[in-house]
Amino acid sequence: MTAVATAVPAERIAAAVQGERLWQRLMAMARYGETAGGGVNRQALSPEDIAARGQLIGWARARGFRVFGDAIGNLFVRREGTDPSLPPVVSGSHLDSQPAGGRFDGAFGVLAAFECLEAFDDLGLVHRHPIEMVAWTNEEGSRFAPGAMGSMVYSGALPLDRALDATDATGMSARDALAAVSAATVDIEPRKLGTPISAYLEAHIEQGPILEAAGLPIGVVTGIQGARWFEITVEGATAHAGTTPLASRRDAFQAAHRIIAALNEALADPAGPTGPTRLTIGRFELEPGSVNSVPALARFSIDLRHPDSGQLQALAVRVEEIAATLAAPCTAACKPLLTIPARRFPDRVVDLVAGASQSLRLASMRLPSGAFHDAQFIAELCPTGMIFIPSRDGLSHNEAEYSSPEEIFTGARVLAVALAELAASIESSWKA
Amino acid sequence: MTAVATAVPAERIAAAVQGERLWQRLMAMARYGETAGGGVNRQALSPEDIAARGQLIGWARARGFRVFGDAIGNLFVRREGTDPSLPPVVSGSHLDSQPAGGRFDGAFGVLAAFECLEAFDDLGLVHRHPIEMVAWTNEEGSRFAPGAMGSMVYSGALPLDRALDATDATGMSARDALAAVSAATVDIEPRKLGTPISAYLEAHIEQGPILEAAGLPIGVVTGIQGARWFEITVEGATAHAGTTPLASRRDAFQAAHRIIAALNEALADPAGPTGPTRLTIGRFELEPGSVNSVPALARFSIDLRHPDSGQLQALAVRVEEIAATLAAPCTAACKPLLTIPARRFPDRVVDLVAGASQSLRLASMRLPSGAFHDAQFIAELCPTGMIFIPSRDGLSHNEAEYSSPEEIFTGARVLAVALAELAASIESSWKA
Numbered sequence: 001m002t003a004v005a006t007a008v009p010a011e012r013i014a015a016a017v018q019g020e021r022l023w024q025r026l027m028a029m030a031r032y033g034e035t036a037g038g039g040v041n042r043q044a045l046s047p048e049d050i051a052a053r054g055q056l057i058g059w060a061r062a063r064g065f066r067v068f069g070d071a072i073g074n075l076f077v078r079r080e081g082t083d084p085s086l087p088p089v090v091s092g093s094h095l096d097s098q099p100a101g102g103r104f105d106g107a108f109g110v111l112a113a114f115e116c117l118e119a120f121d122d123l124g125l126v127h128r129h130p131i132e133m134v135a136w137t138n139e140e141g142s143r144f145a146p147g148a149m150g151s152m153v154y155s156g157a158l159p160l161d162r163a164l165d166a167t168d169a170t171g172m173s174a175r176d177a178l179a180a181v182s183a184a185t186v187d188i189e190p191r192k193l194g195t196p197i198s199a200y201l202e203a204h205i206e207q208g209p210i211l212e213a214a215g216l217p218i219g220v221v222t223g224i225q226g227a228r229w230f231e232i233t234v235e236g237a238t239a240h241a242g243t244t245p246l247a248s249r250r251d252a253f254q255a256a257h258r259i260i261a262a263l264n265e266a267l268a269d270p271a272g273p274t275g276p277t278r279l280t281i282g283r284f285e286l287e288p289g290s291v292n293s294v295p296a297l298a299r300f301s302i303d304l305r306h307p308d309s310g311q312l313q314a315l316a317v318r319v320e321e322i323a324a325t326l327a328a329p330c331t332a333a334c335k336p337l338l339t340i341p342a343r344r345f346p347d348r349v350v351d352l353v354a355g356a357s358q359s360l361r362l363a364s365m366r367l368p369s370g371a372f373h374d375a376q377f378i379a380e381l382c383p384t385g386m387i388f389i390p391s392r393d394g395l396s397h398n399e400a401e402y403s404s405p406e407e408i409f410t411g412a413r414v415l416a417v418a419l420a421e422l423a424a425s426i427e428s429s430w431k432a
Numbered sequence: 433m434t435a436v437a438t439a440v441p442a443e444r445i446a447a448a449v450q451g452e453r454l455w456q457r458l459m460a461m462a463r464y465g466e467t468a469g470g471g472v473n474r475q476a477l478s479p480e481d482i483a484a485r486g487q488l489i490g491w492a493r494a495r496g497f498r499v500f501g502d503a504i505g506n507l508f509v510r511r512e513g514t515d516p517s518l519p520p521v522v523s524g525s526h527l528d529s530q531p532a533g534g535r536f537d538g539a540f541g542v543l544a545a546f547e548c549l550e551a552f553d554d555l556g557l558v559h560r561h562p563i564e565m566v567a568w569t570n571e572e573g574s575r576f577a578p579g580a581m582g583s584m585v586y587s588g589a590l591p592l593d594r595a596l597d598a599t600d601a602t603g604m605s606a607r608d609a610l611a612a613v614s615a616a617t618v619d620i621e622p623r624k625l626g627t628p629i630s631a632y633l634e635a636h637i638e639q640g641p642i643l644e645a646a647g648l649p650i651g652v653v654t655g656i657q658g659a660r661w662f663e664i665t666v667e668g669a670t671a672h673a674g675t676t677p678l679a680s681r682r683d684a685f686q687a688a689h690r691i692i693a694a695l696n697e698a699l700a701d702p703a704g705p706t707g708p709t710r711l712t713i714g715r716f717e718l719e720p721g722s723v724n725s726v727p728a729l730a731r732f733s734i735d736l737r738h739p740d741s742g743q744l745q746a747l748a749v750r751v752e753e754i755a756a757t758l759a760a761p762c763t764a765a766c767k768p769l770l771t772i773p774a775r776r777f778p779d780r781v782v783d784l785v786a787g788a789s790q791s792l793r794l795a796s797m798r799l800p801s802g803a804f805h806d807a808q809f810i811a812e813l814c815p816t817g818m819i820f821i822p823s824r825d826g827l828s829h830n831e832a833e834y835s836s837p838e839e840i841f842t843g844a845r846v847l848a849v850a851l852a853e854l855a856a857s858i859e860s861s862w863k864a
Contacts, residue, residue, distance in 0.1 A: 208675025225674065229723055241712035241735045242657065243640025243802030244826055247705035253713045257696070260689060273679035280673035281685045282723045284716055284730075291661055291714045291733040291769070293829075298716075301723040303673045337723070370675030394676055397725075 007426045008125060010359035010417045016119035017416050019409030025111050026408065029055065029095070030103040039399025040103055044096040044138030044149070045073065045177035050184045052095045056135065057185060059114065063121060069188035071160055072153040073137040073178050076191055079117045081130040081423060087196035087382075089127075089423040091116065091415060092134035093204055094150070094374060098142050102401025104408075108389070109203045110135045112412040116419050127423035129198050136374045137178075144174045151374035154193055155381050199349065199422045200378040203387045203415045205403050207371045209394030217410045218364035219388030220354045224376045225276065225307040225368045226342030228316040231299065232259065232323050236330035238288055238296035249294050253286055255330035256298035262322045267304065267315055276368065277315065278305040301337070307368035309342040342368075343376050349385035356417035362410065371396075387414055439858045440557060442791035442849045448551035449848050451841030457543050458840065461487065461527070462535035471831025472535055476528040476570030476581070477505065477609035482616045484527045488567065489617060491546065495553060501620035503592055504585040505569040505610050508623055511549045513562040513855060519628035519814075521559075521855040523548065523847060524566035525636055526582070526806060530574050534833025536637045536840075540821070542567045544635045544844040548851050559855035561630050568806045569610075576606045583806035586625055587813050631781065631854045632816040634807040635847045637835050641826030642799055649842045650796035651820030652786045656808045657708065657739040657800045658774030660748040663731065664691065664755050668762035670720055670728035681726050685718055687762035688730035694754045699736065699747050708800065709747065710737040733769070739800035741774040774800075775808050781817035788849035794842060803828075819847055 032052040033042030042048040053075060060067050060077040068076040078088065093109025113133035120131065136154070141147025144166040152158035164175035206212075211219050236250035260281060269275025280303040287297040302319060306312035323334040350366065357364040367388070369375075375384050389411035392402040403411075464484040465474030474480040485507060492499050492509040500508040510520065525541025545565035552563065568586070573579025576598040584590035596607035638644075643651050668682035692713060701707025712735040719729040734751060738744035755766040782798065789796040799820070801807075807816050821843035824834040835843075 206675065207672050208677075209680045210675075210677070213680070227674065238830075239826060240639050240803060240828060241710065241714060242659065242737050242804065243638065243642075243828075244710070245640075245642070245706050245708075246701070246710065248641045248645070248826065251712075253716065254696075257689070257692060257713075261693060264686075264689070269678075274677050276677075278673060278676070278678065280683075280724065280726055281689075282673060282718065282725050282727060283721050284685065284718050286714065286716050289715050292712065292735050293714050294712055295714060303724050305674050371672060372674065394671060394680065396672060396675075398670075 008420065010356065013123065013125070013416050013420045013425070014360055014413035016123040017115055017409065017413045018119065019405060022111060022115040022408060022412055023405045026103060026107060029107050029111060033097065035100065035399055037399035039401065040097045040101050041099050042095065042097040043099060043143040044140065045174065045181055046143065049096055050181050053135070053181065053185055056114070063118060065117060067188050068191035069185065070154065070191040070193050072150050072163060072193065073181050074150045074154055075135040077114060077117060077133040079120060079131045082126060082128050082426070084130060086129045087198040088130035088132040089199050089419055090132045090134050090197045091201045091203065091419055092136065093202050094136045094139035096138055096140050098140050098397045100399055102396055102398055104205045104401055104403050105207065105396045106139055108205055108403065108408060112203045112415050115412050116416040119416055120420070125420065125425050127420065127425045129423040131419055131423045139374055143168045148372060148374050148377055151377040155377040156194055157377050157380065160193065197378065197382045199382055200375060200384040201387065201415065201418055201422065202373055202375040203411050204373060205391045205396060205401070206388040207391050207394070207396035210367055211388060211390040212392065212394065214365055216363050216365050217389065217407060218357045218362050218414055220350055220357065220364050220366045221345065221369050221386035221388055222350055222366050223307060223342060223344040223368050224373060225305045225370060226309050226312040227338060227340045228304045228312060228336065229338035230302040230319055231335045231337055232302060232332055233335070234259070234298040234327055234330050234332045236296055239294040241292040241294055244294060250329045252295040252298040252330050255327045255332065256300060259323055259326050259332065262326050263302070263319060266318045266322060276307050278370070305370065307342050312342055340372065340376070343379050345379065345385045346383045349383050352421055353385050353387055353414070353418050356421065357414050359417060360413060362414065387411055387418070440852065442788065445555065445557070445849050445852045445857070446792055446845035448555040449547055449841065449845045450551065451837060454543060454547040454840060454844055455837045457546070458535060458539060461539050461543060465529065467532065467831055469831035471833065472529045472533050473531050474527065474529040475531060475575040476572065477606065477613050478575065481528055482613050485567070485613065485617055488527070488546070495550060497549060499620050500623035501617065502586065502623040502625050504582050504595060504625065505613050506582045506586055507567040509546060509549060509565040511552060511563045513559050514858070515560050516562060518561045519630040520562035520564040521631050521851055522564045522566050522629045523633045523635065523851055524568065525634050526568045526571035528570055528572050530572050530829045532831055534828055534830055536833055536835050537639065537828045538571055540637055540835065540840060541635045544847050547844050548848040551848055552852070557852060557857050558859045559852065559857045561855040563851055563855045571806055575600045580804060580806050580809055583809040587809040588626060589809050589812065592625065629810065629814045631814055632807060632810040633819065633847065633850055633854065634805055635819045635843050636805060637823045637828060637833070638820040639803045639823050639826070639828035643797070643820060643822040644824065644826065646797055648795050648797050649821065649839060650789045650794050650846055652782055652789065652796050652798045653777065653801050653818035653820055654782055654798050655739060655774060655776035655800050656805060657737045657802055658741050658744045659770060659772045660736045660744060660768065661770035662734040662751055663767045663769055664734065664764055665767070666691070666730040666759055666762050666764045668728055671726040673724040673726055676726060682761045684727040684730040684762050687759045687764065688732060691755055691758045691764065694758050695751060698750045698754060708739050710802065737802065739774050744774055772804065772808070775811055777811065777817045778815045781815045784853055785817050785819055785846070785850050788853065789846050791849060792845060794846065819843055819850070
């Protein structure tokens with residue numbers, strides 16, 4: 001990819017994006033799996049997901065866009081380029097949601113990409129590369145594990161069969177659920193897994209408080225922070241809370257408490273609590289779990305994140321050291337649950353997004369993504385970047401998740417300018 | 433009660449106690465509710481409890497002892513004194529167990545008292561006061577709450593109707609369960625609740641590690657430590673573990689961690705970890721409880737014990753202060769769950785037990801009871817004391833609970849000497 005100046009001015013491309021149309025589509029999509037609390041329950045490969053896919057395909061067909069699907073159910077909508085032999089520039093996200101999710105996580109990125117295809121079509125924009133919208137299958141992972149299943153299988157990070165063998169809480173396999181999706185979505189052209197992509201750009205809500213706090217409409221995402229998850233199990237011995245002096249105890253809770261105190265200190269970010277290091281203890285349980293029994297066992301989770309892979313690894317080593325050395329008189333085992341290396345996006349994509357924002361005279365900031373995204377895996381295949389818009393109160397995975405029509409419109413306009421540049425727009429036949 | 437010298441030498445009284453007979457009775461009793469793991473599941477007013485009561489009544493009748501029962505199912509076995517109008521000296525404990533309990537907790541105190549009655553009978557001991565063995569109903573409280581139900585109702589600490597209204601996990605009331613007990617145990621003479629007692633002495637396993645560690649056969653119990661139980665609920669806000677900087681969080685786990693760190697410091701015993709202050713965090717839970725969600729809620733229990741009521745109260749005030757002041761930016765509520773004031777036994781009873789031990793040339797130590805006992809409530813009615821024997825590894829409420837035949841024999845001999853003195857033995861017609 002070389003930096004090719006767009007022939008069509010950014011303002012003209014952005015002006016073709018229709019905020020009202022995009023907002024209406026988002027609201028229409030939110031009806032598939034809508035919850036009483038104003039959120040969305042549209043888990044992967046569910047009837048609600050099938051209906052949402054049907055809606056999207058309907059909109060694509062109404063426009064005359066071609067629709068492709070692959071073996072894991074990823075859905076592609078294509079606007080042709082002047083050189084159909086070139087790999088497409090792809091943009092999108094996912095349509096599935098958490099069980100008590102919101103209307104914007106995933107859907108914004110998919111529908112913003114679709115809006116760009118429509119805007120380019122309205123504008124009669126001519127571009128060398130094909131441009132495609134994608135909806136990756138099962139990003140959330142709440143029904144079938146792991147999440148980012150569609151992008152992982154597409155990029156080769158997860159074997160197809162292993163993904164299809166995943167089962168939900170009722171015992172249904174992803175294979176069977178996907179067969180129902182395929183049966184309901186006919187006349188989709190086949191797309192081979194791993195088909196080359198020239199560049200990938202994903203628009204997403206931030207899912208955090210940083211842009212809102214900074215009062216900025218656009219986040220230029222520099223990469224996706226890495227994560228290490230651990231489960232630490234501390235074993236001691238239960239005893240009677242009344243009769244056992246503290247000196248005679250092997251109290252698993254107190255050993256866990258000491259370990260966590262040391263973790264808080266050792267893993268504190270040098271920049272303080274606004275710094276990038278993030279440590280979360282989200283699960284904590286005791287056995288036997290009665291008021292008057294000294295706990296024999298404490299089990300807790302550690303979610304550790306950092307945008308720099310080297311630093312993340314150094315912090316993870318500290319976790320293992322602290323668990324191993326501070327449990328006495330109990331013992332502790334530290335089991336790794338998840339390792340996701342930090343991912344830096346290429347400077348040229350980051351700069352291109354920043355430039356698109358600047359060309360529309362929008363203030364922006366560069367920040368790493370705190371959440372995981374399909375972009376994490378597609379970045380293995382091609383130059384990749386992301387665009388963030390603010391999330392009210394930093395909320396997501398929550399029915400109250402919200403970004404305003406204006407914020408959504410702004411994000412889609414930046415996406416359109418960036419996509420046009422990536423696909424190298426060369427002319428437009430102005431319709432509006 | 434005045435200190436009356438026994439007319440019969442301690443050695444002669446102790447020599448009438450038969451260790452083998454007591455051990456065999458304990459093993460026979462352990463068959464009612466025996467578990468595969470070598471323990472006992474004989475919960476209050478269960479079929480196993482009914483069978484155990486039937487066994488005890490059978491042994492009493494075989495000896496010609498009278499058997500009494502009251503409205504809450506407490507069972508008394510009486511050996512008459514020379515002055516039947518005097519209130520009896522009573523000794524015993526309970527026959528019910530925890531669901532995965534041991535063979536000695538409760539049963540030792542009941543059967544040691546029964547052995548004393550038999551030993552006195554074998555010896556032809558004459559005593560002024562009647563001497564009675566008691567088996568209090570439902571000390572453990574694992575099936576019907578609260579525990580110590582029989583002694584609380586007898587002493588007036590709990591209204592009979594409230595006790596009978598208690599229901600178990602299946603919805604059965606203590607009233608109905610007790611009716612089944614009454615139907616199965618016929619020809620019991622009635623005993624009015626609260627009938628005066630001249631003195632109460634309870635033998636029990638220590639349920640802690642102190643005597644074993646000190647290598648001493650007898651614990652002279654100075655009282656029962658008080659307890660304060662609290663439930664602390666910390667409320668924060670959930671957030672995405674990846675996207676939310678620490679500075680933006682209201683992390684309920686971390687607030688709970690700070691509170692507990694402060695409690696550990698403020699409630700540390702001046703004498704160090706061998707001192708009497710006991711703080712236990714036995715339950716701890718987080719919501720929503722997922723690895724990558726900042727906890728919105730943390731809820732944990734505090735079990736705080738001290739043998740001095742004033743000091744216990746001062747420590748409890750600190751708990752409430754710390755919870756109220758250290759939760760920011762979260763909020764915390766501190767809910768009292770249980771208040772049991774510390775109980776000091778009268779010096780004269782403590783000294784009498786120490787003297788009985790010394791008269792048999794047994795080494796002993798004075799210590800408060802860390803566990804609750806029926807003696808806690810009977811102490812409201814009359815001069816009360818307790819005798820402890822060692823518990824292997826400090827274990828109880830555990831199938832592996834164990835005290836050796838020798839330890840049990842020794843405890844019963846001290847109990848016999850002390851009971852004879854309390855009842856003022858005045859002669860014996862030596863049979864052996």
